[in-house]
Amino acid sequence: MAADNATTIFFALVALGTIGWGFVRARPYGKLGILTWLQSIILLAPWLLFFGLFSLGIYVNFALILFLFLMAAGVYIYLGRRLREMGQEEMLRERVARMLAEEKARADLKAEGDSVSPDRPGEHQPTDVSTPDALSPQPLPSLPPAAFKAVPPDDLQKIKGIFGIDTFFATETIPYQDGVIFKGNLRGEAQVSYERMATKLQQVLGDYYRLYLVADPTDRPTAIVLPSTNAPRVLTLPQQILAVGIFLVTVFTALERGGLQYGFELLESFDRLREALPIGLGLVTILVGHELGHWFMARRHQVRLGFPFFIPSWQLGSFGAITRFESVLPNRSVLFDISLAGPAVGGILALVALGLGLVLPPGDLGIALPTPFFQGSLLVGTLGRLCLGGQLQDATVMLHPLFVAGWLGLVITALNLVPLGQLDGGRIVQAIYGRKTAGRTTIAAIVFLIVASLSNPVVLYWAILAVFLQRQQERPSLEELTEPDDNRALWGLAALLLMVLVLLPFTPSLASRLGIGAPGGILSLM
Template sequence: MWLLLIILGGITYYLAKKTVAPVTRTPIWIIWSVMMMPAAVWTIWYEINGEDQQMPILWIIVPLVICFVLYVWLIRLGKIPASEQTKPTSQDSPTQPINLEKTPQESEIIRPITATEEKSLRDCFPWGVYYLQNLDYRPQAILCRGKLRTAPEKAYQSIKKNIEQVFGDRFLILFQEGLQGKPFFALVPNPWSQNEEQISDNKEKLKRPLFALGLLLLTLLTTTMIGTVSMAGVPQESLNNTPSLLLEGLPYSLGLITILGIHELSHYFTAVRYKIATTLPYFIPIPFFLGTFGAFIQMRSPVPHRKALFDVSVAGPLGGFIITLPLLLWGISLSEIVPLPTAENASLLNVEALDPRFSFLFAILVKLVLGSSFVAGKALHLHPLAVAGYIGLIVTALNLMPVGQLDGGHIVHAMFGQKTGIIVGQLTRILMLVLAMIRPEFLVWAILLWLMPLTDQPALNDVTELDDVRDFIGLFSLVLLIIILLPVPGAVSSWLQM
């Protein structure tokens, strides 16, 4: 539990630095302490009472409510005015969406264009495409409000072309839904506006193949060591005396790196297809726990539209899942059937005696591979390759959570719009908290979801909706999340004789 708390603390501090530090002067370590307080209280409770004891509901709710109120109060106490908040630079991907619907600041209105340029800007809006009614100057943007008179995609492309002919790459042209449901255009200073020499330099900095390769090799080492000792059960003393035993960990390490790598490469190549500036996949090696904290890419330029946002987001989980399936089926075939553990030893982390009935999909896969040999009262001692596939399944589910900046959050945003995405994200966080009360193994997930912002960076054209094929794929990804998390109902378990 304490190891998980330390890991959670590191992730929480990173999220706080990224999302909270730019908007408040309150010391980040104070906000981080408040964010971590519920997890610390729950960890202490489990250390005193044991993990097999059910935590009282008040121990869950009271720390959350108190710390949430403190969290909001501390941020507001040192809130930085919007006009003073840090703007993204060409070296950093903007992680927070610009709230273009905020009320104007009391400070003096900033006019980033001249009267002549304003007239030229008004001429960029043909009345038959988008009837411009007024320009609204904000510290961080020029809002162009009016009435949409044609299809959103056609309007965006037409007006974007007109504005770029007048201003070049001086502004990013955003197209967003307003609070009243009326789409508006916004011109935001373009942090990626550069000369050719700067573009060339940044491309070289973006692609760091030797750094990415070094992290990959280091992660291969750490995961192989963990796979040998923790997954294959080779004693540390034997490994020290016979280094060749390290090969026992390769099924785990190669399987896990393949799954994580395919996930991130699917994101990467889809982003490249849409000409989004993106780093290579970077693995995060650690010498304990799973041997890695996973892998990631960073997109360093805006997403052009909601179709691109959807495609980039859904490519990772689906790509990872497609490679996870055969590896998991292979690993299950190599696993050993063992007696079901006692209640105090039952856990989703107990790979030596894992009850596959915790997941509808996992149970179906086990029954598909092992058939009648797997019956009620039995569990699985997972082969190292099956452990890698099992982790791949969990990673797929976690990424498909429809919250904020997770892949699932992007998918829901692209399908239904940002406002609906925020509502779905909030409902998901509440449902996950309820699930954590029933199954404590999901408590860490619930905490992570509550710490994540509900909003994500909008696409430049955030109005044009998806087509039917993408909507179907999006719904499939949400169904996939449900069947991974949903335990096997009793009736189905009896029917499957497991």
């Protein structure tokens, strides 16, 4: 109980601190920044209200909270539309100011008898600006024109030369940040046209610039050229050390979760470490396998991944890990492959542990589980019924501890497959269906987690972390227009189906008809 209270206070302080930090960062951008900050927390307001009152022992009517959630969703949509309008207005003002500044500079140079001499590509020193904000259809606060260095006229002419009537026919040129946007018409297949244009760009300007082929907010093909320095940032040595430290903490919380299953806390009864090892090490193996799945697939596609930042949890042992890309992805198919590889490996390991736990003899470390627990998951309940048969109609069943490790691993895998932002599920949806659909599923997933958290504190903690740390979509790939093939789409649907089967419980009537669990309601290991 003390650990739960400490965890609750910790996450509350983190949530409030993050909100305040976001406001401080948004203020310099004026009204646009404040609205962006407000939109980011509007869906959390009723949730935080409920959470705060609940912590104080005040219970609010569920219908009132649900009404506030619906109102918050409406405000969220309204603010999104207003931000898009303001973002377009800000972009136009920036374009006009930049064009006037460039014309004035040319006039001054001409008056002095000097000619404009562009820098060599290797001499540019543009400001490091994050690529996804520049390419995302979601409007973000624009920085002052002085913060960016315009593309030199000579470079701009060479860039225009990479387009043609057989690849991309540019009809409009828009200076933007350190690069330039080209609107026009795409000719031929997107992947073939992109490869030809990217090759030409590399031939005329080397590796200094990078070409993106994306869809604008109206779904029109758009070419964007940005300096290669606008790349994901690599983790610093202190950040890597922090990641290793958090992993060690996660190993401890996984062992602690194993101890709690036997009714003791590891810090108070370290001499009972042996009892916690099967569950703790089994869970760590699943977590590490998940991250290795990402890493091996990324290596296959020559994409760099940063160190995973594992998220410790008293309830589950861990919520998984946050892993960032440290290089730009070539296309959506690569995004899909890397995103799916982690849950695939972790899910398989979890299913193996679960199956072994069902068929192996319990041994001296066997765990007595109440059978109503099996009603809490369609997948776990079905597998339990197939392996245990009529034993699930008893009050309890004795199982090998690997079963608990497998079950926890499945829950963690399923939570990471929720189609939200930069979670594995969000990346999978973005890769298959595009950014617009991924944005809608993110909003739906946030609402779902908020409602589900009213009855499950574990979902509450996970939702806070997911919404604050990973709700943003993944940065665009170099070539965003080509969709993954049908086989990848089917595998993606299978992954989302796994999430549903793990997290969705049986109805009491269905569980009774199938003989899953003795009467007494649904229990949960969480």
